[in-house]
Amino acid sequence: MTQTDNQSSDPGENRDDSAARTDKPALWLWSQYAFDSLAWIVAILLALILRLELLVNQVNIPGVVVFCAVAVVAQLIIGMSFALYRGRYAFGSFHEAKLLVIVTVIVSVILLLVSVALVTVLEIPRSVGIIAFPFACMFMASTRYLKRMYVESKAKPGDDAQRTLIYGAGFLGKSLVTRMMQDRESPYFPVGLIDDDPAKKHLRLATVPVLGRLEDLPDIAHRTHATALVIAFSDVEAAQVRRVSDLVAGLNIRVLVLPPLREMLAGGGENGLTDFREVAVEDLIGRRPVDIHADEVAGYIAGRRVLVTGAGGSIGSELCRQIAEYAPAELIMLDRDETGLQSTQISLTGRGLLTGRDTVLADIREAETLRNIFVDRKPEVVFHAAALKHVSLLEQYPEEAWKTNVLGTLNVLRAAEAAGVSNFVNISTDKAANPTSVLGHSKRVAEKLTAWNAQSVGRKYVSVRFGNVIGSRGSMLPLFTEQIRVGGPITVTDPEVTRFFMTIPEACQLVIQAGAIGRGGEVLILDMGEPVKILDVAQRMIAMSGKDIEIVFTGLRKGEKLHEDLVGIDEDDSRPLHPKISHTRVAALDPGMLDLRDWKVKGGIEQYSDGMHPPTEKGA
Incomplete structure (x- = not known):
């Protein structure tokens, strides 16, 4: 018999059975019964020959005919009773094999009883039914196996496969x-x-x-x-x-x-x-399984009002799609980019009319507007994904990083406090660990503001820090793809530069999980695996393209690191609740200490330390 044990695991055979049942079901099932009847007749004759030790002249021909007729009729009745000839089971499967043995055993018992009851009439030894049993089973299984081999030989892929x-x-x-x-x-x-x-x-x-x-x-x-x-x-x-x-x-x-x-x-x-x-290159640098504890996630999202800032961005839109799977009472998507909002709405609902209350057009820089929205909509869970993120651009325009990443985060935190938000997740970056760039320092301050607010309101306000996200807008892979498309060259800052990578769905899965297990004021750091050398990624993408593309090294830009850090100096890397999420803390920063002028002089442009000034000075 075959090693296939159920219908679903045997698609080729199922198709054949389906076709047989559709075109000529009765013909095939009756022909199979005919083969099974023949198997019993041959098995009984062999059993008689073995039992009588080849003395065929002692065989009672009429009795044998009656005995064979009993076997054939019993096979039909028992077989039909167990649906062996009704096409209920996949042909040649373990289910049919088990049923075949059961039917054959019952028929053998009937033959034994007949031979005992009519021993003087039929003159058939009582052991014939028992001896015939294995032969009948073997012959019936053989016809099915031969048929299966024939079907499978016909179903093999063609020569062009x-x-x-x-x-x-x-x-x-x-x-x-x-x-x-x-x-x-x-x-x-x-x-x-x-x-x-x-x-x-x-x-x-x-x-x-x-x-x-x-x-x-x-x-x-x-x-x-x-x-x-x-x-x-x-x-x-x-x-x-x-x-x-x-x-x-x-x-x-x-x-x-x-x-x-x-x-x-x-x-x-x-x-x-x-x-x-x-x-794809995503498979080569960041495709890892993520173990999400769904019960924890559902506990703080299901049936609650959830708001996502930056919902039109790469991270924000995927967050919205994953949050929707946990059946929140309401999902509020906030962004200043109307096109991004429409794209996210289309991905969720299939429509982009922008007429419902699920989309909110607002800028996190507008404190009063944001507060009014939060007080009106009363979100219970907030994911803060809105941010400026391009290192080089923010090095040129540090005030923009201040307005969005620092003051914008503060506006969201204050609005969340006014609305009584119970769970707040601030999405940060690995550049906030031992920061050297305007982006890193602005996000570091955002982490500290989140920690201060968690202490102030006594709620689960946390930050989540992770590295580069594969495929997000403006990230490395889309840039390399476009450079290859136009014929190159591919620009790499340094031959030794490395970065951490994670796919957007993986990052968002862990962000949502972090919101469930984080304690107020903590920074949760997602495990990004091993860092990947950017030069290797460029070379693999060139090889996959089949083109001859030059690689040009441009040198590290201002604020960039050769190797990124996920955990800062003096920060913990303990993982008490999830194997891919580390828990650490940063010093809380009182919003009253924020000062743009001091931040620009001592933090945003020149030398600074975590956006903080000495205790005797005012600053960020």
């Missing part, structure tokens, strides 16, 4: 192999599996063998003439994708990955093999 290796011989790898081998329209034909588990060295899945470990990939690819490789892990570490990508470099092999598990589950798996996509 790509010869494909699959990395991962676990459950997902087995499912992929089965689907590929039993789908005539599949664009992929599996020629081998790769797995690092020594116990799977001689394993075969649907006749496809495990050919070796990942380190053997170049040799395996050469032997099998493969042109594609599928990484059969739903959530794969970026480091592993990089390793695979490096091993196949120069072998003319496409590397394909599956979407994250939550996307596969959300889509219901309807797309099947079309869910594959080629490795």
Whole structure:
């Protein structure tokens, strides 16, 4: 029998069964019953020959005919009673095999009882029904297995399918192999599996063998003439994708990955093999699974009014989409960018009319306007994502960083206090750890203001700090993509410069989680994994483009670091509640100490320390 144990894991066979039931269901089911009847007749004759030790002249022909007729009729009645001939089970599945054994056992018992009751009439030894049982089972299983082999041979991908290796011989790898081998329209034909588990060295899945470990990939690819490789892990570490990508470099092999598990589950798996996509640079530098404690998140978001500032931005819009999944009583999206607001609304509702109360057009620099909005809408949870973020631009215009990142954050904090907001999450940046730029110092002050407000109101007001977000507007990857599109050159500041990276969904997942576990005044630091060398990213993107692009080194700009920090000097890195979120604290800053002139002189442009002046001076 087959190793497929349910209908859903055997798409090719299911399609065949479905077609049979649709076109000629009765014909196929009755023909199967005919084969099963023949199996019983042959099994009984063999049992008689064995029982009588080849003395066939002692066989009572009429009695044998009646005995065979009883077996055939019993098989029909019992088989129909257990739906064996009603097309209820996937053909050749473990479910059908189990049912087949049950029906055969019952028929054997009936034959035994008949031979005992009519022993003098039929002259059939009582043991014939028992001896015939294994033969009948074997013959019935054989007809089904032969039919399955025929169907599978017909369902294999065509000659134009790509010869494909699959990395991962676990459950997902087995499912992929089965689907590929039993789908005539599949664009992929599996020629081998790769797995690092020594116990799977001689394993075969649907006749496809495990050919070796990942380190053997170049040799395996050469032997099998493969042109594609599928990484059969739903959530794969970026480091592993990089390793695979490096091993196949120069072998003319496409590397394909599956979407994250939550996307596969959300889509219901309807797309099947079309869910594959080629490795993107995001997979190479930041695709990591995130463990979200949904009960904690739902506890402070579900059924409550939630407001997001900067809702039209990259982070803010994704926050809105993820928050909406937890069924808040109301989601209020605030931004000064009407186009960004419309895009976020479209992504949530499919409409961009901007006529509902879910979108609010306002600038966080306007303290009175912001206060009135908060008092009117009465949000209970606030995510503050509005900010200016470009290092070089803010070095030229530090007052803009002051107005938005410092005073704007203070305006949001005061409005939240006036509205009685219970949970406040200020989104910060890794540049606030040991800051050297105007951006870093402005966000550091925002963290300190948040800590002061948490102490003042005694509520869960926290900051969340993380590094570069892949694909956000104005970030490195869109810039490199555009530079490659126009033919280069790609500009990199320094050959050794590194940065932390995280995808937008991952960052927002952890921001929402941080809002659940953070304690008032804390700064929560998201685990960004290992830092990635920017030069490596540029080189990989060039290789993936297939173009010959020059890389030009421009030197570090004012305020930029060679290597970013996530945790500042003298800051803790304890993770008491979540393995990817560190908890630390910063000194609270009284808003009364803020002073633009002093900040510009001693902080915003020249030398400064965390935006703070000595205790005897007034400043930020």
